[in-house]
Amino acid sequence: MTMPSKLYDVLIVGKGPAGISAALYALRANLSVAIVAKDSGALSRAHLISNYYGLEAPIPGADLEKRGETQAKALGAEFFDGEVLDLMFSDVFELKTKDAAFKAKTVIVAAGAVRSKAPVPGLDAYEGKGVSYCAVCDGFFYRKKPVAVLGNGAFALAEAKELLPLASSVTICTLGKDPLVEISSEFSVEKEALESVEGNGKVERLKFASGKTVAVDGIFVALGSASAADLARKAGAAVEKNKLVVDEKLMTTVPGLFAAGDCLGGILQVAVAVGEGARAALGSIEFIRK
Ligand SMILES: Cc1cc2nc3c(=O)[nH]c(=O)nc-3n(C[C@H](O)[C@H](O)[C@H](O)COP(=O)(O)OP(=O)(O)OC[C@H]3O[C@@H](n4cnc5c(N)ncnc54)[C@H](O)[C@@H]3O)c2cc1C
Structure with a gap:
Protein backbone atom coordinates (compact mmCIF):
# COMPACT_ATOMS: atom_id res chain seq x y z
CA MET A 1 0.00 0.00 0.00
CA SER A 116 -28.80 0.36 -3.89
CA LYS A 117 -30.73 -1.36 -1.14
CA ALA A 118 -30.16 -4.88 0.14
CA PRO A 119 -32.31 -7.08 -2.10
CA VAL A 120 -33.43 -9.29 0.74
CA PRO A 121 -37.01 -9.25 2.01
CA GLY A 122 -37.32 -8.56 5.71
CA LEU A 123 -33.71 -7.48 6.24
CA ASP A 124 -34.66 -4.04 7.60
CA ALA A 125 -36.70 -5.60 10.40
CA TYR A 126 -33.49 -7.01 11.91
CA GLU A 127 -31.55 -3.73 11.95
CA GLY A 128 -29.95 -3.52 15.40
CA LYS A 129 -30.99 -7.16 16.00
CA GLY A 130 -28.16 -8.75 14.07
CA VAL A 131 -28.03 -6.59 10.94
CA SER A 132 -25.20 -4.04 10.90
CA TYR A 133 -23.71 -1.63 8.37
CA CYS A 134 -20.26 -1.21 9.99
CA ALA A 135 -17.78 -3.97 10.81
CA VAL A 136 -15.40 -1.75 12.75
CA CYS A 137 -18.31 -0.41 14.87
CA ASP A 138 -20.17 -3.64 15.61
CA GLY A 139 -17.75 -6.52 14.91
CA PHE A 140 -16.90 -6.74 18.63
CA PHE A 141 -20.46 -7.91 19.40
CA TYR A 142 -19.90 -11.01 17.26
CA ARG A 143 -16.75 -12.37 18.91
CA LYS A 144 -16.48 -16.14 18.28
CA LYS A 145 -19.85 -16.10 16.47
CA PRO A 146 -20.61 -16.87 12.81
CA VAL A 147 -21.31 -13.82 10.65
CA ALA A 148 -22.10 -13.09 7.01
CA VAL A 149 -21.17 -10.12 4.82
CA LEU A 150 -23.52 -9.21 1.96
CA GLY A 151 -21.75 -7.86 -1.13
CA ASN A 152 -19.50 -8.89 -3.98
CA GLY A 153 -16.91 -6.09 -4.26
CA ALA A 154 -13.83 -4.63 -2.58
CA PHE A 155 -15.91 -3.00 0.17
CA ALA A 156 -17.50 -6.33 1.16
CA LEU A 157 -14.06 -7.96 1.25
CA ALA A 158 -12.64 -5.15 3.41
CA GLU A 159 -15.54 -5.56 5.87
CA ALA A 160 -15.04 -9.34 5.89
CA LYS A 161 -11.32 -8.88 6.66
CA GLU A 162 -12.21 -6.59 9.55
CA LEU A 163 -14.46 -9.33 10.99
CA LEU A 164 -12.16 -12.31 10.45
CA PRO A 165 -10.04 -11.91 13.64
CA LEU A 166 -13.22 -11.56 15.74
CA ALA A 167 -15.89 -13.90 14.38
CA SER A 168 -15.82 -17.71 14.45
CA SER A 169 -16.50 -17.73 10.70
CA VAL A 170 -17.18 -15.19 7.95
CA THR A 171 -19.36 -16.08 4.98
CA ILE A 172 -19.41 -13.67 2.04
CA CYS A 173 -22.81 -13.77 0.29
CA THR A 174 -22.59 -12.36 -3.22
CA LEU A 175 -26.40 -12.46 -3.71
CA GLY A 176 -26.47 -14.24 -7.04
CA LYS A 177 -23.59 -12.23 -8.50
CA ASP A 178 -20.02 -13.19 -9.32
CA PRO A 179 -17.40 -11.81 -6.91
CA LEU A 180 -15.62 -8.76 -8.36
CA VAL A 181 -12.55 -9.42 -6.20
CA GLU A 182 -10.45 -12.46 -5.39
CA ILE A 183 -11.72 -13.98 -2.13
CA SER A 184 -9.18 -16.06 -0.19
CA SER A 185 -10.00 -19.47 1.33
CA GLU A 186 -10.24 -17.99 4.86
CA PHE A 187 -13.79 -17.00 3.94
CA SER A 188 -16.77 -19.17 2.95
CA VAL A 189 -18.50 -17.87 -0.15
CA GLU A 190 -22.20 -18.30 -0.98
CA LYS A 191 -23.01 -17.12 -4.50
CA GLU A 192 -26.72 -18.03 -4.46
CA ALA A 193 -29.45 -15.40 -4.19
CA LEU A 194 -30.62 -14.90 -0.62
CA GLU A 195 -34.32 -15.60 -0.13
CA SER A 196 -34.81 -14.48 3.47
CA VAL A 197 -33.31 -13.76 6.84
CA GLU A 198 -34.79 -15.87 9.60
CA GLY A 199 -34.79 -15.64 13.36
CA ASN A 200 -36.86 -15.20 16.44
CA GLY A 201 -36.52 -11.52 17.30
CA LYS A 202 -32.87 -11.57 16.19
CA VAL A 203 -30.91 -12.91 13.22
CA GLU A 204 -30.41 -16.69 13.40
CA ARG A 205 -29.95 -17.93 9.84
CA LEU A 206 -29.84 -17.10 6.15
CA LYS A 207 -32.09 -18.97 3.75
CA PHE A 208 -30.94 -19.23 0.13
CA ALA A 209 -32.99 -19.69 -3.03
CA SER A 210 -32.26 -23.46 -3.14
CA GLY A 211 -33.63 -23.87 0.41
CA LYS A 212 -30.15 -24.22 1.92
CA THR A 213 -29.73 -22.48 5.28
CA VAL A 214 -26.59 -21.11 7.00
CA ALA A 215 -26.62 -20.27 10.71
CA VAL A 216 -25.30 -16.77 11.46
CA ASP A 217 -25.60 -14.39 14.41
CA GLY A 218 -24.72 -11.26 12.47
CA ILE A 219 -25.18 -9.88 8.96
CA PHE A 220 -23.01 -7.00 7.72
CA VAL A 221 -24.38 -5.20 4.67
CA ALA A 222 -21.59 -4.03 2.33
CA LEU A 223 -23.20 -3.74 -1.10
CA GLY A 224 -21.48 -1.73 -3.82
CA SER A 225 -19.03 0.86 -2.51
C1 LIG B 1 -29.68 10.50 -14.90
C2 LIG B 1 -29.51 11.74 -14.04
C3 LIG B 1 -29.95 12.96 -14.49
C4 LIG B 1 -29.80 14.11 -13.71
N1 LIG B 1 -30.22 15.33 -14.20
C5 LIG B 1 -30.02 16.45 -13.47
C6 LIG B 1 -30.40 17.73 -13.98
O1 LIG B 1 -30.91 17.86 -15.09
N2 LIG B 1 -30.16 18.82 -13.19
C7 LIG B 1 -29.58 18.73 -11.96
O2 LIG B 1 -29.37 19.75 -11.33
N3 LIG B 1 -29.23 17.52 -11.46
C8 LIG B 1 -29.43 16.37 -12.16
N4 LIG B 1 -29.07 15.16 -11.66
C9 LIG B 1 -28.57 15.09 -10.27
C10 LIG B 1 -27.11 15.52 -10.17
O3 LIG B 1 -26.31 14.78 -11.08
C11 LIG B 1 -26.64 15.28 -8.73
O4 LIG B 1 -27.48 16.01 -7.84
C12 LIG B 1 -25.19 15.73 -8.51
O5 LIG B 1 -24.32 15.06 -9.39
C13 LIG B 1 -24.79 15.45 -7.07
O6 LIG B 1 -23.45 15.78 -6.89
P1 LIG B 1 -22.57 15.07 -5.74
O7 LIG B 1 -21.21 15.64 -5.89
O8 LIG B 1 -23.26 15.18 -4.44
O9 LIG B 1 -22.58 13.51 -6.10
P2 LIG B 1 -22.11 12.74 -7.39
O10 LIG B 1 -22.12 13.62 -8.58
O11 LIG B 1 -22.91 11.49 -7.44
O12 LIG B 1 -20.58 12.39 -7.10
C14 LIG B 1 -20.26 11.42 -6.13
C15 LIG B 1 -18.76 11.17 -6.17
O13 LIG B 1 -18.40 10.34 -5.05
C16 LIG B 1 -17.57 9.26 -5.50
N5 LIG B 1 -17.68 8.14 -4.57
C17 LIG B 1 -18.80 7.61 -4.01
N6 LIG B 1 -18.47 6.61 -3.15
C18 LIG B 1 -17.12 6.53 -3.18
C19 LIG B 1 -16.18 5.68 -2.52
N7 LIG B 1 -16.54 4.75 -1.62
N8 LIG B 1 -14.87 5.85 -2.81
C20 LIG B 1 -14.46 6.80 -3.70
N9 LIG B 1 -15.31 7.63 -4.37
C21 LIG B 1 -16.61 7.48 -4.08
C22 LIG B 1 -18.09 8.97 -6.90
O14 LIG B 1 -17.14 8.24 -7.62
C23 LIG B 1 -18.29 10.40 -7.41
O15 LIG B 1 -17.05 10.92 -7.86
C24 LIG B 1 -29.21 14.01 -12.42
C25 LIG B 1 -28.78 12.77 -11.98
C26 LIG B 1 -28.92 11.64 -12.75
C27 LIG B 1 -28.41 10.30 -12.25
Whole structure:
Protein backbone atom coordinates (compact mmCIF):
# COMPACT_ATOMS: atom_id res chain seq x y z
CA MET A 1 0.00 0.00 0.00
CA THR A 2 1.39 3.42 -0.95
CA MET A 3 0.95 6.36 1.39
CA PRO A 4 1.65 9.89 0.11
CA SER A 5 3.83 11.32 2.90
CA LYS A 6 1.91 14.59 2.65
CA LEU A 7 -0.58 15.67 5.29
CA TYR A 8 -3.32 17.37 3.26
CA ASP A 9 -5.36 20.24 4.65
CA VAL A 10 -8.50 18.96 2.95
CA LEU A 11 -9.18 15.48 1.63
CA ILE A 12 -12.32 15.13 -0.43
CA VAL A 13 -14.15 11.89 -1.20
CA GLY A 14 -15.87 12.30 -4.57
CA LYS A 15 -15.34 14.41 -7.67
CA GLY A 16 -18.96 15.25 -8.41
CA PRO A 17 -20.26 18.85 -8.19
CA ALA A 18 -20.15 18.85 -4.36
CA GLY A 19 -16.57 17.58 -4.14
CA ILE A 20 -15.25 19.85 -6.91
CA SER A 21 -17.02 22.92 -5.55
CA ALA A 22 -15.54 22.22 -2.09
CA ALA A 23 -12.10 21.85 -3.67
CA LEU A 24 -12.36 25.21 -5.48
CA TYR A 25 -13.14 27.08 -2.25
CA ALA A 26 -10.42 25.29 -0.25
CA LEU A 27 -7.80 25.82 -2.98
CA ARG A 28 -8.61 29.51 -3.26
CA ALA A 29 -8.04 29.74 0.51
CA ASN A 30 -4.52 28.44 -0.22
CA LEU A 31 -5.11 25.03 1.35
CA SER A 32 -3.69 21.76 -0.02
CA VAL A 33 -6.42 19.56 -1.47
CA ALA A 34 -6.56 15.92 -2.56
CA ILE A 35 -9.62 14.38 -4.18
CA VAL A 36 -10.12 10.61 -4.12
CA ALA A 37 -12.91 9.24 -6.32
CA LYS A 38 -13.86 5.91 -7.81
CA ASP A 39 -15.64 7.35 -10.85
CA SER A 40 -17.44 10.45 -12.13
CA GLY A 41 -20.66 10.00 -10.12
CA ALA A 42 -24.28 10.87 -10.94
CA LEU A 43 -23.53 13.95 -13.05
CA SER A 44 -21.76 11.95 -15.73
CA ARG A 45 -24.96 9.91 -16.18
CA ALA A 46 -27.12 12.99 -16.75
CA HIS A 47 -27.86 13.25 -20.47
CA LEU A 48 -28.22 17.03 -20.63
CA ILE A 49 -28.08 19.65 -17.88
CA SER A 50 -30.12 22.75 -18.64
CA ASN A 51 -31.23 23.99 -15.22
CA TYR A 52 -27.87 25.11 -13.83
CA TYR A 53 -26.80 28.76 -13.59
CA GLY A 54 -24.83 30.26 -16.48
CA LEU A 55 -25.33 27.57 -19.12
CA GLU A 56 -26.12 29.28 -22.43
CA ALA A 57 -27.28 25.96 -23.87
CA PRO A 58 -27.90 22.52 -22.31
CA ILE A 59 -24.69 20.51 -21.94
CA PRO A 60 -24.08 16.80 -21.26
CA GLY A 61 -23.54 16.10 -17.57
CA ALA A 62 -20.22 14.41 -18.36
CA ASP A 63 -18.96 17.64 -20.01
CA LEU A 64 -19.97 19.75 -17.01
CA GLU A 65 -18.19 17.28 -14.72
CA LYS A 66 -15.03 17.49 -16.89
CA ARG A 67 -15.11 21.31 -16.76
CA GLY A 68 -15.18 21.21 -12.96
CA GLU A 69 -12.32 18.74 -12.80
CA THR A 70 -10.19 20.87 -15.18
CA GLN A 71 -10.94 23.98 -13.13
CA ALA A 72 -9.88 22.29 -9.86
CA LYS A 73 -6.73 20.82 -11.46
CA ALA A 74 -5.73 24.28 -12.73
CA LEU A 75 -5.86 25.56 -9.14
CA GLY A 76 -3.65 22.69 -7.92
CA ALA A 77 -6.03 19.96 -6.72
CA GLU A 78 -4.41 16.51 -6.68
CA PHE A 79 -6.71 13.79 -8.04
CA PHE A 80 -6.44 10.11 -7.14
CA ASP A 81 -8.52 7.25 -8.59
CA GLY A 82 -9.71 4.72 -6.03
CA GLU A 83 -12.61 3.34 -4.08
CA VAL A 84 -12.44 4.53 -0.48
CA LEU A 85 -12.82 1.54 1.84
CA ASP A 86 -11.99 2.99 5.23
CA LEU A 87 -11.91 6.31 7.07
CA MET A 88 -10.44 6.68 10.56
CA PHE A 89 -9.62 9.49 12.92
CA SER A 90 -6.93 9.49 15.59
CA ASP A 91 -4.86 12.70 15.72
CA VAL A 92 -5.48 13.26 11.99
CA PHE A 93 -7.83 11.64 9.48
CA GLU A 94 -6.60 8.56 7.65
CA LEU A 95 -8.36 7.32 4.56
CA LYS A 96 -7.67 4.06 2.74
CA THR A 97 -8.31 2.68 -0.72
CA LYS A 98 -7.21 -0.82 -1.77
CA ASP A 99 -3.78 0.44 -2.84
CA ALA A 100 -3.18 3.74 -1.07
CA ALA A 101 -3.62 5.61 2.19
CA PHE A 102 -3.97 9.36 2.74
CA LYS A 103 -3.70 11.66 5.76
CA ALA A 104 -5.52 14.95 6.25
CA LYS A 105 -6.47 17.57 8.80
CA THR A 106 -10.06 17.70 7.53
CA VAL A 107 -12.20 15.47 5.30
CA ILE A 108 -15.21 16.38 3.18
CA VAL A 109 -17.35 13.40 2.21
CA ALA A 110 -19.10 14.19 -1.07
CA ALA A 111 -19.83 10.62 -2.08
CA GLY A 112 -23.21 11.13 -3.75
CA ALA A 113 -26.46 9.29 -3.11
CA VAL A 114 -26.67 5.56 -2.58
CA ARG A 115 -29.29 4.04 -4.81
CA SER A 116 -28.80 0.36 -3.89
CA LYS A 117 -30.73 -1.36 -1.14
CA ALA A 118 -30.16 -4.88 0.14
CA PRO A 119 -32.31 -7.08 -2.10
CA VAL A 120 -33.43 -9.29 0.74
CA PRO A 121 -37.01 -9.25 2.01
CA GLY A 122 -37.32 -8.56 5.71
CA LEU A 123 -33.71 -7.48 6.24
CA ASP A 124 -34.66 -4.04 7.60
CA ALA A 125 -36.70 -5.60 10.40
CA TYR A 126 -33.49 -7.01 11.91
CA GLU A 127 -31.55 -3.73 11.95
CA GLY A 128 -29.95 -3.52 15.40
CA LYS A 129 -30.99 -7.16 16.00
CA GLY A 130 -28.16 -8.75 14.07
CA VAL A 131 -28.03 -6.59 10.94
CA SER A 132 -25.20 -4.04 10.90
CA TYR A 133 -23.71 -1.63 8.37
CA CYS A 134 -20.26 -1.21 9.99
CA ALA A 135 -17.78 -3.97 10.81
CA VAL A 136 -15.40 -1.75 12.75
CA CYS A 137 -18.31 -0.41 14.87
CA ASP A 138 -20.17 -3.64 15.61
CA GLY A 139 -17.75 -6.52 14.91
CA PHE A 140 -16.90 -6.74 18.63
CA PHE A 141 -20.46 -7.91 19.40
CA TYR A 142 -19.90 -11.01 17.26
CA ARG A 143 -16.75 -12.37 18.91
CA LYS A 144 -16.48 -16.14 18.28
CA LYS A 145 -19.85 -16.10 16.47
CA PRO A 146 -20.61 -16.87 12.81
CA VAL A 147 -21.31 -13.82 10.65
CA ALA A 148 -22.10 -13.09 7.01
CA VAL A 149 -21.17 -10.12 4.82
CA LEU A 150 -23.52 -9.21 1.96
CA GLY A 151 -21.75 -7.86 -1.13
CA ASN A 152 -19.50 -8.89 -3.98
CA GLY A 153 -16.91 -6.09 -4.26
CA ALA A 154 -13.83 -4.63 -2.58
CA PHE A 155 -15.91 -3.00 0.17
CA ALA A 156 -17.50 -6.33 1.16
CA LEU A 157 -14.06 -7.96 1.25
CA ALA A 158 -12.64 -5.15 3.41
CA GLU A 159 -15.54 -5.56 5.87
CA ALA A 160 -15.04 -9.34 5.89
CA LYS A 161 -11.32 -8.88 6.66
CA GLU A 162 -12.21 -6.59 9.55
CA LEU A 163 -14.46 -9.33 10.99
CA LEU A 164 -12.16 -12.31 10.45
CA PRO A 165 -10.04 -11.91 13.64
CA LEU A 166 -13.22 -11.56 15.74
CA ALA A 167 -15.89 -13.90 14.38
CA SER A 168 -15.82 -17.71 14.45
CA SER A 169 -16.50 -17.73 10.70
CA VAL A 170 -17.18 -15.19 7.95
CA THR A 171 -19.36 -16.08 4.98
CA ILE A 172 -19.41 -13.67 2.04
CA CYS A 173 -22.81 -13.77 0.29
CA THR A 174 -22.59 -12.36 -3.22
CA LEU A 175 -26.40 -12.46 -3.71
CA GLY A 176 -26.47 -14.24 -7.04
CA LYS A 177 -23.59 -12.23 -8.50
CA ASP A 178 -20.02 -13.19 -9.32
CA PRO A 179 -17.40 -11.81 -6.91
CA LEU A 180 -15.62 -8.76 -8.36
CA VAL A 181 -12.55 -9.42 -6.20
CA GLU A 182 -10.45 -12.46 -5.39
CA ILE A 183 -11.72 -13.98 -2.13
CA SER A 184 -9.18 -16.06 -0.19
CA SER A 185 -10.00 -19.47 1.33
CA GLU A 186 -10.24 -17.99 4.86
CA PHE A 187 -13.79 -17.00 3.94
CA SER A 188 -16.77 -19.17 2.95
CA VAL A 189 -18.50 -17.87 -0.15
CA GLU A 190 -22.20 -18.30 -0.98
CA LYS A 191 -23.01 -17.12 -4.50
CA GLU A 192 -26.72 -18.03 -4.46
CA ALA A 193 -29.45 -15.40 -4.19
CA LEU A 194 -30.62 -14.90 -0.62
CA GLU A 195 -34.32 -15.60 -0.13
CA SER A 196 -34.81 -14.48 3.47
CA VAL A 197 -33.31 -13.76 6.84
CA GLU A 198 -34.79 -15.87 9.60
CA GLY A 199 -34.79 -15.64 13.36
CA ASN A 200 -36.86 -15.20 16.44
CA GLY A 201 -36.52 -11.52 17.30
CA LYS A 202 -32.87 -11.57 16.19
CA VAL A 203 -30.91 -12.91 13.22
CA GLU A 204 -30.41 -16.69 13.40
CA ARG A 205 -29.95 -17.93 9.84
CA LEU A 206 -29.84 -17.10 6.15
CA LYS A 207 -32.09 -18.97 3.75
CA PHE A 208 -30.94 -19.23 0.13
CA ALA A 209 -32.99 -19.69 -3.03
CA SER A 210 -32.26 -23.46 -3.14
CA GLY A 211 -33.63 -23.87 0.41
CA LYS A 212 -30.15 -24.22 1.92
CA THR A 213 -29.73 -22.48 5.28
CA VAL A 214 -26.59 -21.11 7.00
CA ALA A 215 -26.62 -20.27 10.71
CA VAL A 216 -25.30 -16.77 11.46
CA ASP A 217 -25.60 -14.39 14.41
CA GLY A 218 -24.72 -11.26 12.47
CA ILE A 219 -25.18 -9.88 8.96
CA PHE A 220 -23.01 -7.00 7.72
CA VAL A 221 -24.38 -5.20 4.67
CA ALA A 222 -21.59 -4.03 2.33
CA LEU A 223 -23.20 -3.74 -1.10
CA GLY A 224 -21.48 -1.73 -3.82
CA SER A 225 -19.03 0.86 -2.51
CA ALA A 226 -18.77 2.36 0.97
CA SER A 227 -21.42 5.08 1.16
CA ALA A 228 -21.05 8.40 2.97
CA ALA A 229 -22.95 6.89 5.91
CA ASP A 230 -20.63 3.85 5.96
CA LEU A 231 -17.54 6.09 6.00
CA ALA A 232 -19.00 8.40 8.65
CA ARG A 233 -19.78 5.44 10.93
CA LYS A 234 -16.22 4.16 10.54
CA ALA A 235 -14.87 7.54 11.63
CA GLY A 236 -17.22 7.52 14.64
CA ALA A 237 -19.70 10.14 13.40
CA ALA A 238 -23.40 9.97 14.24
CA VAL A 239 -25.70 8.58 11.54
CA GLU A 240 -29.49 8.59 11.93
CA LYS A 241 -31.77 6.62 9.61
CA ASN A 242 -28.74 6.12 7.36
CA LYS A 243 -28.21 9.91 7.05
CA LEU A 244 -25.20 11.77 8.41
CA VAL A 245 -25.93 14.15 11.26
CA VAL A 246 -24.44 17.57 10.36
CA ASP A 247 -24.59 21.07 11.84
CA GLU A 248 -25.24 24.34 9.96
CA LYS A 249 -21.64 24.31 8.67
CA LEU A 250 -22.20 20.76 7.38
CA MET A 251 -19.77 19.37 9.96
CA THR A 252 -20.58 15.90 11.30
CA THR A 253 -20.36 15.02 14.98
CA VAL A 254 -16.62 14.30 14.45
CA PRO A 255 -14.80 17.68 14.44
CA GLY A 256 -13.14 18.30 11.07
CA LEU A 257 -15.30 15.78 9.18
CA PHE A 258 -17.75 17.47 6.80
CA ALA A 259 -20.27 16.24 4.23
CA ALA A 260 -21.91 17.81 1.18
CA GLY A 261 -24.14 17.10 -1.79
CA ASP A 262 -26.46 14.23 -2.63
CA CYS A 263 -25.07 12.12 0.23
CA LEU A 264 -26.92 14.42 2.65
CA GLY A 265 -30.25 13.73 0.92
CA GLY A 266 -32.80 16.47 0.31
CA ILE A 267 -32.93 17.99 -3.16
CA LEU A 268 -30.63 15.97 -5.42
CA GLN A 269 -29.57 18.69 -7.87
CA VAL A 270 -26.30 20.14 -9.15
CA ALA A 271 -27.09 23.61 -7.78
CA VAL A 272 -27.63 22.26 -4.27
CA ALA A 273 -24.52 20.04 -4.39
CA VAL A 274 -22.37 22.99 -5.52
CA GLY A 275 -23.75 25.21 -2.73
CA GLU A 276 -23.21 22.55 -0.08
CA GLY A 277 -19.68 21.89 -1.35
CA ALA A 278 -18.92 25.58 -0.82
CA ARG A 279 -20.44 25.55 2.67
CA ALA A 280 -18.51 22.45 3.73
CA ALA A 281 -15.25 23.95 2.39
CA LEU A 282 -15.83 27.22 4.25
CA GLY A 283 -16.43 25.18 7.42
CA SER A 284 -13.26 23.24 6.77
CA ILE A 285 -11.23 26.44 6.17
CA GLU A 286 -12.51 27.93 9.42
CA PHE A 287 -11.75 24.69 11.28
CA ILE A 288 -8.14 24.64 10.03
CA ARG A 289 -7.51 28.34 10.70
CA LYS A 290 -8.72 27.96 14.28
C1 LIG B 1 -29.68 10.50 -14.90
C2 LIG B 1 -29.51 11.74 -14.04
C3 LIG B 1 -29.95 12.96 -14.49
C4 LIG B 1 -29.80 14.11 -13.71
N1 LIG B 1 -30.22 15.33 -14.20
C5 LIG B 1 -30.02 16.45 -13.47
C6 LIG B 1 -30.40 17.73 -13.98
O1 LIG B 1 -30.91 17.86 -15.09
N2 LIG B 1 -30.16 18.82 -13.19
C7 LIG B 1 -29.58 18.73 -11.96
O2 LIG B 1 -29.37 19.75 -11.33
N3 LIG B 1 -29.23 17.52 -11.46
C8 LIG B 1 -29.43 16.37 -12.16
N4 LIG B 1 -29.07 15.16 -11.66
C9 LIG B 1 -28.57 15.09 -10.27
C10 LIG B 1 -27.11 15.52 -10.17
O3 LIG B 1 -26.31 14.78 -11.08
C11 LIG B 1 -26.64 15.28 -8.73
O4 LIG B 1 -27.48 16.01 -7.84
C12 LIG B 1 -25.19 15.73 -8.51
O5 LIG B 1 -24.32 15.06 -9.39
C13 LIG B 1 -24.79 15.45 -7.07
O6 LIG B 1 -23.45 15.78 -6.89
P1 LIG B 1 -22.57 15.07 -5.74
O7 LIG B 1 -21.21 15.64 -5.89
O8 LIG B 1 -23.26 15.18 -4.44
O9 LIG B 1 -22.58 13.51 -6.10
P2 LIG B 1 -22.11 12.74 -7.39
O10 LIG B 1 -22.12 13.62 -8.58
O11 LIG B 1 -22.91 11.49 -7.44
O12 LIG B 1 -20.58 12.39 -7.10
C14 LIG B 1 -20.26 11.42 -6.13
C15 LIG B 1 -18.76 11.17 -6.17
O13 LIG B 1 -18.40 10.34 -5.05
C16 LIG B 1 -17.57 9.26 -5.50
N5 LIG B 1 -17.68 8.14 -4.57
C17 LIG B 1 -18.80 7.61 -4.01
N6 LIG B 1 -18.47 6.61 -3.15
C18 LIG B 1 -17.12 6.53 -3.18
C19 LIG B 1 -16.18 5.68 -2.52
N7 LIG B 1 -16.54 4.75 -1.62
N8 LIG B 1 -14.87 5.85 -2.81
C20 LIG B 1 -14.46 6.80 -3.70
N9 LIG B 1 -15.31 7.63 -4.37
C21 LIG B 1 -16.61 7.48 -4.08
C22 LIG B 1 -18.09 8.97 -6.90
O14 LIG B 1 -17.14 8.24 -7.62
C23 LIG B 1 -18.29 10.40 -7.41
O15 LIG B 1 -17.05 10.92 -7.86
C24 LIG B 1 -29.21 14.01 -12.42
C25 LIG B 1 -28.78 12.77 -11.98
C26 LIG B 1 -28.92 11.64 -12.75
C27 LIG B 1 -28.41 10.30 -12.25
